[in-house]
Amino acid sequence: MVAKPADDAGERSRRSMTATLSHGALAVGSLVLAFLIWQFLSTVLFNPFLIPPPLEVIRTAIPMLMSGEILDDVAISMSRVVVGFVTGSLAGIFTGVLLGRIRLLHDLFDPIIELLRYLSPTAMIPIAVIWFGIGELSKYFLIFWGTFFIVVINTTAGVWRTPIARQRAAECLGATKLQIFVLVIIPSAVPYIVTGMRVAMASSFMSIIPAEILAADSGIGYLLQKSSMLLQTNRIFVALLTICVLGFIVDRIFRFFVDRVLARYMSFVSQT
Amino acid sequence: MLRVSNVRKVFESARGTYIALDGVSLTVSDGEFLCLLGPSGCGKSTLLNILAGFEPVTAGSVMSGDIPISGAGRERVMFFQDAGSALLPWLTVEENVRFGLRVRKIPKAGWQPIIDKYLRMTGLDTHRTKFPSELSGGMRQRLQISRALAVEPEVLLMDEPFGALDAMTRRYMHSILLDIWQRTGKTIVFVTHDIAEAISLADRIGVMSFGPRSVITKLIDIDLPRPRDLTNPKVAVLYNEIETLLAPDLARVAEHS
Numbered sequence: 001m002v003a004k005p006a007d008d009a010g011e012r013s014r015r016s017m018t019a020t021l022s023h024g025a026l027a028v029g030s031l032v033l034a035f036l037i038w039q040f041l042s043t044v045l046f047n048p049f050l051i052p053p054p055l056e057v058i059r060t061a062i063p064m065l066m067s068g069e070i071l072d073d074v075a076i077s078m079s080r081v082v083v084g085f086v087t088g089s090l091a092g093i094f095t096g097v098l099l100g101r102i103r104l105l106h107d108l109f110d111p112i113i114e115l116l117r118y119l120s121p122t123a124m125i126p127i128a129v130i131w132f133g134i135g136e137l138s139k140y141f142l143i144f145w146g147t148f149f150i151v152v153i154n155t156t157a158g159v160w161r162t163p164i165a166r167q168r169a170a171e172c173l174g175a176t177k178l179q180i181f182v183l184v185i186i187p188s189a190v191p192y193i194v195t196g197m198r199v200a201m202a203s204s205f206m207s208i209i210p211a212e213i214l215a216a217d218s219g220i221g222y223l224l225q226k227s228s229m230l231l232q233t234n235r236i237f238v239a240l241l242t243i244c245v246l247g248f249i250v251d252r253i254f255r256f257f258v259d260r261v262l263a264r265y266m267s268f269v270s271q272t
Numbered sequence: 273m274l275r276v277s278n279v280r281k282v283f284e285s286a287r288g289t290y291i292a293l294d295g296v297s298l299t300v301s302d303g304e305f306l307c308l309l310g311p312s313g314c315g316k317s318t319l320l321n322i323l324a325g326f327e328p329v330t331a332g333s334v335m336s337g338d339i340p341i342s343g344a345g346r347e348r349v350m351f352f353q354d355a356g357s358a359l360l361p362w363l364t365v366e367e368n369v370r371f372g373l374r375v376r377k378i379p380k381a382g383w384q385p386i387i388d389k390y391l392r393m394t395g396l397d398t399h400r401t402k403f404p405s406e407l408s409g410g411m412r413q414r415l416q417i418s419r420a421l422a423v424e425p426e427v428l429l430m431d432e433p434f435g436a437l438d439a440m441t442r443r444y445m446h447s448i449l450l451d452i453w454q455r456t457g458k459t460i461v462f463v464t465h466d467i468a469e470a471i472s473l474a475d476r477i478g479v480m481s482f483g484p485r486s487v488i489t490k491l492i493d494i495d496l497p498r499p500r501d502l503t504n505p506k507v508a509v510l511y512n513e514i515e516t517l518l519a520p521d522l523a524r525v526a527e528h529s
Contacts, residue, residue, distance in 0.1 A: 163354070163357035163358070164357075165352040165354055165357040165358045166357050166358055166359075166360070168324070168326055168344075168350060168352075168358075169350065169352060169358040169359075169416075170371075170375065171326075171344040172324065172344050172348065172349045172350045172420075173349065173371070173372035173375055173376065173419070173420075173423055174344075174346060174372070174375045174376040174377075174423060175375040176375070179375050183371070183375070184360065187360070187362050190362075264362040264363075264403065265362045
């Protein structure tokens with residue numbers, strides 16, 4: 001029997017749903033596999049004290065969740081990441097735009113940035129503690145530090161690479177210098193800025209933990225540090241899992257925001 | 273009217289001095305369709321950039337009417353080969369046209385009829401809400417045409433606009449462009465390296481020599497009725513004449529590539 005076009009469309013959507021389902025099934029399978037390997041490692045290959053089995057970790061996690069202990073740590077770590085990331089991104093975008101636009105500033109500051117960006121936030125922890133103490137400010141500073149350079153470099157590149165034809169076309173249509181800057185160059189740089197911010201977000205997550213391990217009395221890093229001192233491997237694993245889940249969720253939120261708000265700026269048109 | 277007198281253009285760079293144009297003179301009358309024809313590297317795009325006001329001349333003068341050209345002007349609009357770069361990819365078809373009206377400070381009330389008129393003229397009125405990335409190459413070029421026409425310039429400066437399109441689409445674009453030209457009476461300066469394209473479009477062809485020190489070697493009137501039939505024997509004569517003019521340059525291009 002020959003399929004009618006309507007059936008064809010139905011068939012297609014069914015097929016794409018099957019694809020989504022099988023994709024989801026694979027993701028679940030991958031997690032199950034990870035738990036099985038984890039269980040195997042902790043019980044058969046290694047000592048369950050060194051690698052606490054998954055069920056043990058979940059058993060430890062539940063009271064930590066119920067009492068709100070872990071949530072407090074999550075909240076404090078997240079607030080540090082957010083403050084440092086937002087201020088670092090804003091400062092980075094502002095500086096990057098200036099450097100991408102004004103040749104003299106670029107030539108003047110690029111060498112400094114090229115050197116300073118190799119100082120990772122972790123390398124800056126000791127001096128940050130001396131400058132800002134072990135309170136919130138030192139953590140804000142460290143996250144800011146990690147975010148700033150990544151965003152600056154990407155923003156500068158984005159502004160730099162705005163096609164000359166696009167600027168000239170706008171100029172021909174009658175746009176002023178300011179209009180070209182605001183309506184053409186900045187939007188053209190958005191994909192680069194967003195990419196920089198996403199990388200910086202990941203790096204913020206990487207650097208908040210060592211910062212809290214070495215210089216804090218709260219946060220997930222501090223929980224790791226404290227549990228390590230007390231040889232509570234269960235609690236260490238709860239903290240590590242929390243970091244995984246948190247990073248994943250934040251990246252999804254970021255992507256969702258980009259898809260919703262910035263989608264139209266993210267498409268590159270290929271050269272005809 | 274565009275008047276180019278004795279223009280010399282020198283590029284200074286770290287690698288040295290390059291004399292792109294040396295003593296180029298040309299007059300384009302109102303409503304004329306002029307093609308600048310020559311091999312790659314003959315300075316035709318440089319000349320077009322000078323006419324657009326993007327590049328200053330080293331010596332000589334360029335005038336638009338009675339006013340010396342010193343920057344982009346309201347009466348001249350440039351049209352680029354790479355539409356993907358020239359268009360604003362985050363704006364839809366309609367918004368791209370609106371962008372020009374907005375920066376030209378045309379009163380908002382007048383926008384919609386202008387947008388409708390020029391999108392219809394290029395056959396894009398059914399694709400208003402699409403983004404440039406969703407358009408074919410030919411449609412992107414038509415959008416560039418609509419956007420340029422919407423701000424009602426007198427002169428269209430076109431830099432190999434259809435060079436990246438396939439042969440069939442290019443022929444279709446030729447017919448659209450000629451139709452618009454005949455209906456609106458714009459002055460068009462059209463850069464190309466394709467002899468057949470120049471013959472099928474132009475009132476007059478300015479043949480340019482290979483650089484450095486490019487000049488316009490000959491201006492040829494194409495006195496044939498449109499639409500032009502490329503199998504017409506007169507076209508073959510013209511084609512051969514231009515080919516002969518370009519022959520020494522083509523040999524030099526071969527040496528350089």
